Amino acid sequence: MKKRPFEGIKVLDFTMFGVGPFTVNYLAFYGAEVIKVESHARPDGCRTITPYKDNKPGLERSFYFAFSNPAKKYDITLNLNHPKGVELAKRLVAWADVVAESYVGQTMERWGLGYDELKKIKPDIIMFRTCMHGQTGPMARHPGYGNILTSLSGYNCIVGWPDRPPCGFQARAFTDFVAPLFGIVSLIAALDYRRRTGKGQCLDLSQHEAGMHPLAPLILDYTVNQREPSTSGNRLAYAAPHGVYRCRGDDRWCAIAVFTDEEWESFCKVIGDSAWAKDPKFATLLGRKQNEDELDRLVEEWTSKRSPEEVMSLMQPAGVAAGVVANAKDQAEDPQLKHYHSFHELDHPEMGRMSFYHGPGFRMSKTDYELAPPPLLGEYNDYVFTKILGIPDEEFVQLMEEEVIY
C-alpha cells in the first residue's frame, strides 16, 4: 500500500470540542499517529453535549463527540493536575512532532507545558494552539464557545429578514466549521516548513480572527465606506428571482436563482406560457427588482403546486439554478452526496452504526483518507503508556492507583 502523506508524523493532541479535533482529524485522515489526551476528571466537553444516542446520557454516547472525532486517535486519560501527569505528558512531547491544544489562552503554561517548555524538550516541535481569542490580549483567558462566537465574527448579523431582528445561526457553532479550515492549512504549511528547514514553531489561531476572514468584503465596506451590512432575507442585489419558494408538501421548499437574461428566458419557458411571465415589467432585471414582491408571489404560486424535486428537475436541465432545500432525509438520499460518499457509516462499540460521519470536503486522485470509529475514553492507556513510553506493567498499575493515569 502506498505511504499516506502524514504517515510517521506524531501528534500529541490536548484539544477538545470542535475546532481542535476538527483540525487534528485531517492529519489522522491521512496517516498521522495521534494520541488524544483526556482524563476522567476532565473529559472532552463534547462528550456531554446532547443529543445522546437513544437519548441515554453517557460519555460514549454524544452525537457531537462522535461526529467530531471520526479518526484513528489513541485516547488516553492523563491527569495533568498531578505532577506525575505532567511528567508523563512531557515524555509524550518528546515522542511528538506536533502538540495541539485548545484550552483557554495560557492554560498550558499553568501545567508547565507552554511553548518555551516544549521547545526545551523538543527544539523542532510544532505547537498548534487554538482558542476563542488567541493567546494574547485582554480577552485571551476568557472562555467561550463557537455557538455564540458567530456573533463576534459577524455571521449572526447577516442572516435575517429586513423587518425582523437577525436570526443568525441560532446556537450552532458555525465558526467551529470555519476556523479549523484555516488551522489545517496553516498546520500542514508548518509541517512542510519544518521538513525543509528543520525548524518548528508555535501557531496561535484565534477562532475569532480566522473565523471572520470570509466576511472581509463587508468589513472593508465599513472601513472604506462606513457602511454596515443589512439583512435581505434570501434576496440578492443583482439577481431576481432569487429566493426560497414554498413547494407542495409539508415544509418543502426550493431555492431558485436567476441572474442573466438568458436564465430569465429559460425560466419563463419552464413555467410555460404564463401571462405574467411575459409582462414587460419583468423583462429586465431592474424591472424584476422593482416588482420583486409581486414576482416572488407569482413564482411561489407556480412552485407551490409542485414538489421541490420536480421544480429542480424542470429548471436545471433548462439551465436555471434551482435546488431542493434539503432536510435531513433529503440529505441522506441525495444522489450527488451518495456519489461522493459524503456520509460515512461507522460502527461504534456503544453507539452502534451511525452515518453522520464525514471525511474531507474534497477528493484526491492519488491519496485516500481513512476514517475510524471515535475513540473511547482511555481506550489506549495500555498501548500508549506501556508500548510507546515503555512503562513497566507494575508502574503502569501504580500510576492508575495514584490517579495519574485517570
Place this chain on the structure above:
Amino acid sequence: MSVEQKAEGMLSPYRVLDLTNERGFLCAKLLGDLGADVIKIEKPGGDPARSIGPFYHDMPDPEKSLYWFAFNTSKRGITLDIETVDGREIFKRLVSSADIVIESFDPGYMDNLGLGYPVLSQVNPRVIMTSITGFGQEGPYRDYKAADLVVWALSGILYLYGDLDRAPLAPSFPLAYFFDALQAAIGTMVALYHRENTGEGQYVDASAQLALVWPTEPEPQGLWEQDRIILKRSGRSWLRAQSGVLIPVIYPCQDGSITFFPFLGPTRVKANIAMGEWMESEGISTTFKEIDYSTLDWQNLRQDFIDEWTGDFARFFMTHTKKELLEGAAKRDIILYPVFTPKDMLEFPQLTARGYWVEVEHPELSASVTYPGAFLKTTGPPCRIWRRAPIIGEHNVEVYVNELGLSPEELMTLKQSRVI
C-alpha cells in the same frame, strides 16, 4: 515586493497559478498570505469578478472592487486569454515551473481547452491541480447550475436556519463557496505534502455541496437516522428536538441584539451565579436563586420553566447597550457576545490589542485601507498580507519578460492580439 521579502514565508518555495473566479479566490489567498508566490491569471481587461461590489467610495470600477481587494491579497497579477492558442501555450510554459494550479471553471471547461489535468500532468508531472466547483467533477449534479443559494440549499444547511413561519433563510452575504475554497486549500496542501514524499502531483476535486454537509453538524442526520425526526429551523432559539423545548439565544438589547446562552456544566456554575447577582444588583429580580446549576440538565427542562427563566434575561438585556453587556459579562467571566457588525469589530479591544487590523497601501488610490490582517499568528515565518491585490496586468512584464523569457516585442504582439 522583492524576492528577498517573499523568502520569509512558510510556503515561499512554491508557485501557484490562480485561475479562479470569485468562487475560488480565497483558496490561493490563504497560500499567498502564508508566503507562496501566487500569480492571479485574469482575462485581458480584467476578471469579471471585479464587478462585484462593494466598491471603494461606492464607485463601480474594476480597480475599485472591495470584494476583489479582500480576497486577492498576496497575489501578483497577469492577464492571459487561455482560450487562444498562444494563450494555452504560454499557460503550459507557466505550468512547467509551477507547483499548483487552482481553477474554478465549470466542470469540463479546462479539459475542453486541452488544459485538463491529464495534459498538465504531462507538462509537469509534479504539478497539483485543484478544481473548485459547486457539485464536483462527477455525479448526477455535475453540470447543474451551482448558484451559491442553490448549493447552500442542496447541502442541507439552508433548511436549518430562519423563522418557522417563513421560508428557510440563507445568509444575505453568500458564503457557500468560501467553504469550498477553504477545503480546496486543505486538499492542495495535503497533495503538496504527498508530492514531497513521492514526487508525484495529483488532482484535487473540491465540491461546495460536499464541503457544506459537514457544517450541518451531526444532529439533523443523527436524529433522522435514529428517531425519524426532521430537525427544523427555530428562529432565534436553540431547539432541543427530542423534547421540543426552545431556549432563546439571540435577545434584543437597547441598541441591537446580543447572544447569550446559559451554558451548563460544572465549569460554568460560577458564571451563571454571577449573572444572577449582576441582574439582582440592578433591581431585576430573578428566579435564579432557586436554581441548582450543578444538577441542571437541558434534557429535563420544561418550556414554562425556560420561558420564565429567560424572560428575566430578556428584561435585563433591554436595559443595556451591546457594549455595556459585553464589558459587564467579560468582567464576570460570563459568555455573552453582542451581535457584532463590522463597526463593533473595529472597536473590539481584543482585536486591536493583537494587531489584527492592518493598513494596506493602495498607491493608485492615494490611500490606505484597513484590512483584517493575518488569520494566524506564529513564532515562525509570518502569515500576513504581503501585498495588496493586483491591478489588471500589473505583473505582466515581471512575469512574462523577466521570468518566462518572452521578449518585449513578443509581449507587445501578444498584447495587441489580446492574448495578454
